[in-house]
Amino acid sequence: MTPKKKGHKSSKQVTIKDLARQLGTTPSTVSRALRDQSGVGEKMRERVKALARQQNYRPNAVAAGLRKGNSHTIGVIVPRVNRDFFSGVIAGIEEVAYESRYSVIICQTHDRLDKERQYVETLLSARVDGILVSLGLETDNYDHFEKVISSGIPLIFFDRVPDEMNVNRILVDDYQGSLQVVQQMIRAGYQRIAHFAGPDYLNVYRDRKQGYLAALQKNNIPVDEDLVISNDLTIEAGRRSMQELLAKGIMPDALFSASDYSALGALLFMQEQGYRIPQDFGVAGFSNEKFTSYIKPPLTTVDQHSKEMGKYCMNLFLQEVKGEGGAPGRIMLNPEVLIRESTLRKTDEK
Amino acid sequence: MTPKKKGHKSSKQVTIKDLARQLGTTPSTVSRALRDQSGVGEKMRERVKALARQQNYRPNAVAAGLRKGNSHTIGVIVPRVNRDFFSGVIAGIEEVAYESRYSVIICQTHDRLDKERQYVETLLSARVDGILVSLGLETDNYDHFEKVISSGIPLIFFDRVPDEMNVNRILVDDYQGSLQVVQQMIRAGYQRIAHFAGPDYLNVYRDRKQGYLAALQKNNIPVDEDLVISNDLTIEAGRRSMQELLAKGIMPDALFSASDYSALGALLFMQEQGYRIPQDFGVAGFSNEKFTSYIKPPLTTVDQHSKEMGKYCMNLFLQEVKGEGGAPGRIMLNPEVLIRESTLRKTDEK
DNA sequence: AAATTTTACACAAACGTTTGTGTTGTGCAA
DNA sequence: TTGCACAACACAAACGTTTGTGTAAAATTT
Incomplete structure (x- = not known):
C-alpha cells in the first residue's frame, strides 16, 4: 500500500x-x-x-578524471581469470590497488589476439592510468603495445612477457623452476622424461623447455626429440598428446608438462590405461593450480608466488606513476618447487 | 644508433x-x-x-562519458573470481558486454561486507551504467544497494540475492537441485545424510537446505539436527566439520554439502580416515567446480549454468538500459544434477 | 524565377570537476 | 594612519566531447 x-x-x-x-x-x-x-x-x-x-x-569521478587528465583506474589484461595463477596475481594487484584507491578493470582475452588488441584500445580510450598485461597464447606481435607506450602511460608485463620489447617486466624464474623439477625426477629414477611445451615465442614456455633440456644435459641424458611435444596445454591437449605418444609406440616413463592442466590430462589418461602413478609413470606440472593438491596422487608442480607477483606489479606501477620510473624495471621472483607424490617413485628405498 | x-x-x-x-x-x-x-x-x-x-x-571516452552522462561501463561485484562458478558468470557477462562494446569492471569482495560497500561507492563515483552483484557471505544488510537504486542505474543480482529487496534477480533453482541430489542419494541407499550449510540469511544456502530437508521428508527420513552443520564452506571448514562430527561420535553415512569445496574437505578427510567413497561414505557438493570431475572418485554435484547466467544478467541489463525495464525481472534457471561416482553406492546390483 | 526545403557546416553551450587568478576584507607591524 | 601580508572567498577558464541552434548556400518544388 x-x-x-x-x-x-x-x-x-x-x-x-x-x-x-x-x-x-x-x-x-x-x-x-x-x-x-x-x-x-x-x-x-x-x-x-x-x-x-x-x-x-x-x-563524479568521470568529471574529475577529465579535468585532471587521469582516471585513477588501471587496466589488467590476462588470458583468463579462472586460472589460479592469474586470479592470484589479480588478488595481489587488487590488494595494493585497493589501498591506494585505484579501480581495476579486468579484461580476459581468452588467449585471443584480437581480443587483446581490442581491450588495449578500450583501455586507452577509457584513459586508464596504466596497463598491466600477461600475454595471450596467440600473441606474437606487439604493435598494440607500442601504442600504449607512445601514449605515455605505464605499461607493465608479468609472467608472459614480450621478448623484443624493452619494458617493465615481472616474472618468475621459469628456467630454474623447471630445472629443479626435472632434476628431482631424474633423481627419483625416471629415465625417459617427456615434455609438453607451449609456443616457443612465449618466454615462459621457452624457458621451461630450456630448464628441462638443461636438466637432461646435466645428467648426461640424451635429448629425444620425439619426447618434446608442443600443444595448447589444456587438459584435452594433454590427454590427446599422451594418447598419440603411446599410439606411436613411444613410451616415456615420465612427463614434465609446462602446464598443470595438460599434466592433468596426461595423468588421467595414463591412469585410465592402467598405469600407476608414480610407480609406472611420473608426472609433474607447472603453476601450482589448486587442484594439483586435491587429485590422487597429488601433482608435483612449481609455485609462482602469484599474489606476490601481483603486488609487485601494482607497486611498480605506483612507482612509475609517481614519476620514479627510470629504466624499465625487471623483477625476477624465485619459484618454489613442490615435490609431491606424482613424481615420488620409491627412490628412498635404495 | x-x-x-x-x-x-x-x-x-x-x-x-x-x-x-x-x-x-x-x-x-x-x-x-x-x-x-x-x-x-x-x-x-x-x-x-x-x-x-x-x-x-x-x-576520449571519459570526456564523452561526461558529456553524455554515461560511461558505457558496468561494474560486477562478486565474492571471488577464482571460483569456477563466478568466473563462468563473468565469462558470460563479458561475452555479451564485448559484443555491445561495454567495459566491465570486476570487483572482488572476498566475501567481506566492508569491501562490498566500498566497491559500490567506487562504482557509483565512476558513474558506471549499471551494477551486477552476487552478495558476499557477510552481507546481511542492504543499505549500500539502496543507494544504487536511488541513483537510478540498473541493479541486477545473481545467485546470491537479497531477500528483502524487490530487485532484478537471476538465479538457479537451488531448492530443486538439492532436492534431486539428495533424492538420488537416498535411492542409492544412504540413510543418514549430513548437510553442510551456509548462512541462513543467504537465499542460496537456505534453499539448498530446504531442498535437503524436503528430500528427507519425502522419504520419511526423520531430520537429525546434529547432522546439519553451518560452516563457512571452505575446504578447511569441510575437513574440520567432518572431523568434529566423528569426534562427537556422530556417524552419518553420507554428506550433501552446499559447496563443492567443503564437500572436498570432508571427502579428503574421510579418505584419510580409511573410509572408501562411495561404498562406506557418500559425498555430494554443489556448483560443479571443475576439480569435482578430476578427483577420485569424481564428485556428484549440481551445475548452475554459470555462463548462461552471466549472459542473462548482461542481457537483462541491456534491456533495462534501453528503458524497457518494467517491473524487476526475475529469472530462474534449471540446475543440472550431475550424478557421479562419489554417490554411486552399488545400488544397481539390487 | 521565386518560394521552399534541404544540406553542410559553424557557433556555442553544456557535462562536473579542478585550478589559476582576481578581489575583497581583516589583522598586524611600522 | 598608512602600508602590507595574508586569509577567505569569487570568478572564470579549462579538460574533450556531444548536441541544439543558427545560417548560408545548394537543391528541390511550384
Missing part, C-alpha cells in the same frame, strides 16, 4: 554546483573544502561537508 | 579539436563525421576519417 521508495527514481545526482548554490558560495570553494585544500575557512569547510553528507553528495 | 621511437614520449593525445583545426573546420563537424551522424558531407567525412586515422586519433 505505502510504497517504500524514498529516493526519487530518476533523481539526478547532486553536484558540487548544487551544494555551492545552496550555501551561497562557489563551486571552487566547495571543491577545495571537500578535498581539505587550503584557501577555505574552518567554518565554511564544516558547512560544506555537512551539507555534502546530508545531501548524499558523491563526487 | 637510430632510435626506433616514433611517437614522442610524452605526447598529449590528439583531440577532436586538433583535427578540426587542421581541417579548417569545427569540433562539432569532426565529431559527427567520426560517428557517421547526419549533417556532414561525404567529402568532409572522408577527410576527417583519413586525418583521424593518420594522426592516430583515439576518442
